[in-house]
Amino acid sequence: MAGQTIHPEGWAPALGYANGMLMPDGTLHVGGQIGWNRDKKFETGDFIGQMEQTLSNIVEIVRAAGGDVPDIGRLTWFVKDKSTYLAHQREIGDAYRRVMGRHFPAMSLVVVADLVEDEALIEIEATAFIGTESNP
Template sequence: MTTITVHPEGWKPAKGYANGMIGDGRVLFVGGQIGWTPDQVFVAKDFIGQMQQALLNIRAIVRAAGGDVADIVRLTWFVTDKQEYLAHQKQVGAAYRDVMGYHFPAMTMVVVSALVEDEARIEIEATAVLSR
């Protein structure tokens, strides 16, 4: 799979995400993943633990489809507490890199009032472009 990061000339550098990505291959749409284990158990009750588990779930799905994290071209994050996210930026970055390495696709974050699972503090959906 080939991906190209798109960054308009003259724009300030994107920090921790890409403004755009171009991919050539099969498209995998990963439904929103929350911070529970494959057994649908919330082991982590905190934002960082749930974020890391949601990313691990996404990585597992992409790998099950024959890809890897470098094939992910977009992540959409839904968080229930903007202040909690902002207060833990350093831990967010460390937990992200633990799972995703230094791969930063196009990302969007949306603050929502609640998620369907009451214990969930974050939900992340992904799009990946896999080799043909």
């Protein structure tokens, strides 16, 4: 049995990738999300704003698969500027909690030279487990 593509209602089409893949065992793989909105438009060039939008995108995908924030087990962050990340720890924590509450899954942070979308300052991918009747 193949995985099911997860695409939140009303989002612009994902071309050449899936926003999420829900596997038969309930594992949800969320592809790297960036700080644009459902129309693939950046509303801010600010790191904190993009980070909050990125996390909101992940949560929306998880919810479209039938899960919620506590189902997220892993986040991998890719940032273009380590110094920006380190200089804004308080704001990052505040924005994180606005979206994720006090749920802190396993996380990694990777500093990268660039991201595919020029305006993107951050990309985050996630793994969640969506319980089903056969996989509680």
